[in-house]
Amino acid sequence: MFHIKSLELVHWDYWQRIKNIPLDAKIITIAGQNGSGKTTLLDAMRTLFGLDCSMGRTYKHYARHSGQQTAWLRAVVDNKPVGRQLSNRPFRHSGFFSDDEVTLFCQVQKNGGDWKRQYLMRPGNIQVEEVTEANDWLGVENYRKRLAQAGLSPAMAKVLALEQGETDKLCEYAPRQLLDLVFQVFGDKEVLDAYDEAKRHQRDTETELKRFEAELEASRTNLEGLRLRVANYHQWEDLHKEKRTLLEEVLPTLQYHEAREKAAGISRQLREARKPMAQADTQLAEKRNQLASQQRALTEAQQQETLLEQEGSVLAGRLTQVNSKLKPLESLLEQKERLRKLAEDAGADIAEVAKQLDEKEAELARKKQERDALAAKIAGEMSTISALQGKSAMPEPEAQRLMRRALRDEGIAHAMLSDIVEVTDPKWQGAVEGVLGGYASVVLLERAKDAPAAYRLAEKERYRHFIVPDCVEAPVVKDSSLLSVVRFSAKAPGWLIEQLERIERVDSVDDGFKSNSDEWITPDAYHRERRGGRSLFVEPSRYRFGAAGKTQRLEAIQKSLPALEAKEDTLTLAISKLAAEVSALKVRIAGVDAAKELAARQAEFEEATRAIEPLKAERLEVGARLGELQTLTKNATVARTRADTVWQNARMALAEAEAGLRLNHRRQIEQRTEHAKALLEMRRSWRHLPLEWRRPARRAALVTQHVNAHQVDLRVNSLQHALARDDWELDATVIDQYARLNDQLSNRQSETEERRYQNNRAIEATANARGAYIERLRYTIKTYSKNIKELGELANIEVTADPVRLENDDVQLAQAGLHVRFKFDGKDQIGMNDGEASGGQQVMKSLVLLIGLLKSEEGSGGFVFIDEPFAHLDIRNIQLVGEFLKNTDAQYLMTTPLTHNTDVYDPSELTLITSKKKKDQQWAQPIFVLQRRQEASAA
Numbered sequence: 001m002f003h004i005k006s007l008e009l010v011h012w013d014y015w016q017r018i019k020n021i022p023l024d025a026k027i028i029t030i031a032g033q034n035g036s037g038k039t040t041l042l043d044a045m046r047t048l049f050g051l052d053c054s055m056g057r058t059y060k061h062y063a064r065h066s067g068q069q070t071a072w073l074r075a076v077v078d079n080k081p082v083g084r085q086l087s088n089r090p091f092r093h094s095g096f097f098s099d100d101e102v103t104l105f106c107q108v109q110k111n112g113g114d115w116k117r118q119y120l121m122r123p124g125n126i127q128v129e130e131v132t133e134a135n136d137w138l139g140v141e142n143y144r145k146r147l148a149q150a151g152l153s154p155a156m157a158k159v160l161a162l163e164q165g166e167t168d169k170l171c172e173y174a175p176r177q178l179l180d181l182v183f184q185v186f187g188d189k190e191v192l193d194a195y196d197e198a199k200r201h202q203r204d205t206e207t208e209l210k211r212f213e214a215e216l217e218a219s220r221t222n223l224e225g226l227r228l229r230v231a232n233y234h235q236w237e238d239l240h241k242e243k244r245t246l247l248e249e250v251l252p253t254l255q256y257h258e259a260r261e262k263a264a265g266i267s268r269q270l271r272e273a274r275k276p277m278a279q280a281d282t283q284l285a286e287k288r289n290q291l292a293s294q295q296r297a298l299t300e301a302q303q304q305e306t307l308l309e310q311e312g313s314v315l316a317g318r319l320t321q322v323n324s325k326l327k328p329l330e331s332l333l334e335q336k337e338r339l340r341k342l343a344e345d346a347g348a349d350i351a352e353v354a355k356q357l358d359e360k361e362a363e364l365a366r367k368k369q370e371r372d373a374l375a376a377k378i379a380g381e382m383s384t385i386s387a388l389q390g391k392s393a394m395p396e397p398e399a400q401r402l403m404r405r406a407l408r409d410e411g412i413a414h415a416m417l418s419d420i421v422e423v424t425d426p427k428w429q430g431a432v433e434g435v436l437g438g439y440a441s442v443v444l445l446e447r448a449k450d451a452p453a454a455y456r457l458a459e460k461e462r463y464r465h466f467i468v469p470d471c472v473e474a475p476v477v478k479d480s481s482l483l484s485v486v487r488f489s490a491k492a493p494g495w496l497i498e499q500l501e502r503i504e505r506v507d508s509v510d511d512g513f514k515s516n517s518d519e520w521i522t523p524d525a526y527h528r529e530r531r532g533g534r535s536l537f538v539e540p541s542r543y544r545f546g547a548a549g550k551t552q553r554l555e556a557i558q559k560s561l562p563a564l565e566a567k568e569d570t571l572t573l574a575i576s577k578l579a580a581e582v583s584a585l586k587v588r589i590a591g592v593d594a595a596k597e598l599a600a601r602q603a604e605f606e607e608a609t610r611a612i613e614p615l616k617a618e619r620l621e622v623g624a625r626l627g628e629l630q631t632l633t634k635n636a637t638v639a640r641t642r643a644d645t646v647w648q649n650a651r652m653a654l655a656e657a658e659a660g661l662r663l664n665h666r667r668q669i670e671q672r673t674e675h676a677k678a679l680l681e682m683r684r685s686w687r688h689l690p691l692e693w694r695r696p697a698r699r700a701a702l703v704t705q706h707v708n709a710h711q712v713d714l715r716v717n718s719l720q721h722a723l724a725r726d727d728w729e730l731d732a733t734v735i736d737q738y739a740r741l742n743d744q745l746s747n748r749q750s751e752t753e754e755r756r757y758q759n760n761r762a763i764e765a766t767a768n769a770r771g772a773y774i775e776r777l778r779y780t781i782k783t784y785s786k787n788i789k790e791l792g793e794l795a796n797i798e799v800t801a802d803p804v805r806l807e808n809d810d811v812q813l814a815q816a817g818l819h820v821r822f823k824f825d826g827k828d829q830i831g832m833n834d835g836e837a838s839g840g841q842q843v844m845k846s847l848v849l850l851i852g853l854l855k856s857e858e859g860s861g862g863f864v865f866i867d868e869p870f871a872h873l874d875i876r877n878i879q880l881v882g883e884f885l886k887n888t889d890a891q892y893l894m895t896t897p898l899t900h901n902t903d904v905y906d907p908s909e910l911t912l913i914t915s916k917k918k919k920d921q922q923w924a925q926p927i928f929v930l931q932r933r934q935e936a937s938a939a
Contacts, residue, residue: 002090002102004075004076005893006024007074008073009072011063012069012073014045014066014233014923015037016926021912021927023891023893026889027892027894027910028893029907029908029910030911030912031897031911031913031917032898036916037924039054041912042054043059044064047106048104050119058577070108070109072107072128073105074104074105074127075104076125077102077104078099079100080100090150091123091382091882093150093542094146096121101123101124101125103121103123103125105119106119118137119138119140162274169847170846170849171832171833172832172833177817178832179781179816185853188773188779198775202708202759202763208419216860226738230734230738231736232727232728232729233729233730233735236728239723243716243723246715247716249711251713252686253694253699254708256686257703258692258708259682260687263675266678267675269677270668270672276664280657283657284654287654290650294646296469297647300487302640304321308629311635312629316626319623322615326616329612358873360581364582367575371571371575373738374567374568375568376464378564399441399463400416403443403463404416404607407457410457412450412453412454413446414443414450414454416440416441416442417436419442421488422489430525431482431522432482432485433525433526433538434536435499435525439465440498441465442465442468443467443468444468444493456519468493471491471492472497474488474491474497479503480505481503481504482501483601485505496568502518502519503527506518506521508522521536550806551649558645648743774807777805785800787851787852788849789801791851797824797844799820800820801819801821802818802819802820804816822848824841866892866895910931911929911930911932912929915926
């Protein structure tokens with residue numbers, strides 16, 4: 001076995017760090033005052049070797065005192081080969097074949113709120129700092145096994161772990177205690193305990209067999225009654241089992257199946273709903289492409305119109321220049337022609353000419369009035385188009401405009417009914433316009449408290465339309481009423497909502513008469529109510545409600561505008577012709593001396609005729625081109641207007657389609673979200689259902705067998721009525737009782753005999769095995785007797801052990817004891833604790849008994865911890881104990897208090913002196929080392 005060469009302590013108890021405490025000596029004395037740390041040092045070595053501390057302490061007790069998170073214990077031990085074989089080293093089983101030293105480490109570390117220890121072995125002399133990053137730490141059990149392979153056997157471990165004061169009091173043990181200690185140290189106590197446990201089990205088996213035989217006889221009487229009860233119970237159990245199966249398995253499975261089928265149906269519906277969305281996306285993409293192409297067409301039309309207008313402006317300037325030159329020449333020629341006509345007509349009736357002049361002037365005034373009215377109408381339509389295209393404010397009736405301004409000036413928040421109505425189906429736009437047309441100027445107050453002020457303004461302005469202070473949220477309905485195609489963006493009058501709810505939508509008058517409704521309307525706005533039927537048709541150009549109404553109104557106005565413009569052009573031509581005729585008649589009346597003036601100005605007129613021809617040709621050319629440009633420009637304007645209208649309509653249609661798609665998409669997302677939540681909730685609520693029950697084949701079989709959950713409920717109700725009877729056997733134990741009794745009657749007899757036979761054989765085998773093991777016990781006692789005899793010879797003490805009578809009998813084994821007798825100085829023999837030995841002889845006896853436990857077949861050696869072996873000894877006995885320790889082969893680490901008797905240090909080669917910690921210091925004083933001179937020791 002190995003011995004200790006040096007020791008190092010880091011944060012152990014109150015020592016901060018003590019490095020390289022030399023222990024490479026045979027006998028080491030640890031001296032110090034009481035409480036200075038002698039036992040603490042021994043407990044450090046016990047902890048380092050995986051042993052328990054003394055006096056109920058643990059390694060946690062010492063590690064906690066330092067106040068640090070980690071404590072280290074380090075020892076260098078001997079690994080020299082035993083004998084001449086280099087491979088026969090103590091730590092060869094740990095893989096250390098070449099080093100003469102091995103370093104053992106113990107790390108005590110705080111882990112959370114508790115302490116733990118771990119161990120490490122390294123070949124050679126290794127410092128603590130070199131293993132801080134190690135990752136091959138050993139647990140306590142693995143570490144103990146390695147030390148056992150190195151020679152620190154469990155027997156030696158038990159001896160080293162003896163409490164303080166026990167090592168020098170072994171002689172006070174009773175013979176039975178000493179024998180138990182010997183058996184325990186040499187490993188025989190566990191075997192004997194195992195034999196005792198086996199015999200105790202066999203006795204319990206025998207008692208149980210007797211009880212079984214008594215129960216077997218009593219069971220025959222109850223068997224027939226139990227059989228009848230069992231039959232009744234089986235019938236009840238079958239019904240109850242069917243009910244439980246239906247309730248616990250079939251019904252939940254069918255409910256899960258129905259819930260799953262319902263969820264699958266919803267999933268299919270949601271998947272089918274995606275197809276229209278995809279088609280709508282495709283249509284939207286097409287509409288976007290169409291909008292882009294229409295935007296390009298509009299841009300091209302605008303550019304074409306601009307080019308034509310620019311060319312027309314240039315030609316108009318040129319025509320102006322030509323006309324400025326032609327105007328005086330034409331004026332001269334007109335004067336010539338006028339004079340000529342006057343000269344020719346000088347003899348006409350002046351009264352008839354005056355009558356024609358009056359008629360022409362009256363017709364001219366009437367045509368101008370018609371043209372002015374038509375121009376005003378065209379201007380109004382153009383402003384409406386501008387408003388509908390978003391370029392200006394929407395024109396309103398004068399009364400509505402004035403009332404809106406008055407309310408706004410008074411700070412009364414309001415809206416008109418036409419502001420909050422949207423028609424969701426263009427097919428029914430005309431019907432909604434017809435019903436709501438009379439209410440378009442109804443004022444809706446946002447705050448009911450503003451009603452008095454609003455009524456006063458309406459009275460002042462003589463406003464003929466309703467002012468409604470109390471409005472409600474309009475419901476969203478999906479039925480055949482007219483309300484289902486109307487959406488209100490704000491609160492609306494309750495009476496109006498009720499009116500729309502009463503009106504049923506029908507496709508024709510015939511369908512209306514076929515319906516059961518008292519009030520209905522067709523798409524062409526033919527309305528039937530309790531008073532009768534009438535048409536509420538409104539021209540599309542007068543639509544006022546919703547984006548769709550505005551779009552249709554814009555299209556209708558743009559469609560009628562060219563006809564109005566053509567009519568205006570016709571009136572303009574007629575007015576020009578009438579004006580010319582009126583002028584001619586006026587000149588005819590005024591011309592009397594035309595012939596004379598014509599002759600006088602003949603040369604002037606001839607010069608004008610010659611100069612006007614080239615200018616007329618040029619004007620004709622420019623006029624012809626201007627005429628072409630006027631047609632082209634008008635066509636370009638019409639094309640631009642149409643392109644703009646088409647683009648605006650496409651843009652609004654795209655916006656409406658995108659809004660509808662977003663709404664549908666949002667609804668589908670909400671539906672899918674709700675469905676996903678429902679699926680998740682279904683999975684959570686049916687998570688308890690076993691996977692086997694949820695398999696499709698299993699569910700299909702249950703559906704085939706039971707149809708649905710309702711049929712299962714009916715069957716369960718039927719079973720409940722049947723189970724409600726009072727004559728059922730409900731005690732389930734009757735089956736076990738019957739089976740047990742029946743089995744006892746048929747098979748228990750042979751089984752009991754077999755078990756008795758096996759138990760008897762086990763008793764015999766146990767007795768024989770323990771009888772054979774008695775030889776091992778005798779060998780253990782013989783070996784221990786030999787050990788203490790040899791140790792006694794080293795101490796000049798005659799030691800004899802009385803023969804121990806060991807028989808294969810419980811009483812003798814329990815009473816057996818080891819009587820050891822000692823003979824000092826040729827005197828009579830004395831026992832272990834008979835009161836005849838002195839204090840020194842008591843210590844010598846205890847040491848012999850102790851060291852005898854350490855010797856084994858492999859030889860002695862190793863190390864021993866002895867706590868204060870010289871207490872209460874005189875000088876002579878101290879010398880005897882010291883000489884004894886010197887003559888043995890073990891390494892001893894002994895403690896002693898400070899004493900005036902220096903003989904206690906005589907056998908020591910090393911003396912370690914400990915000191916108490918001072919109150920004003922955190923750490924204790926280091927351990928002082930005294931080493932005996934070698935020459936002195938040799939002398």
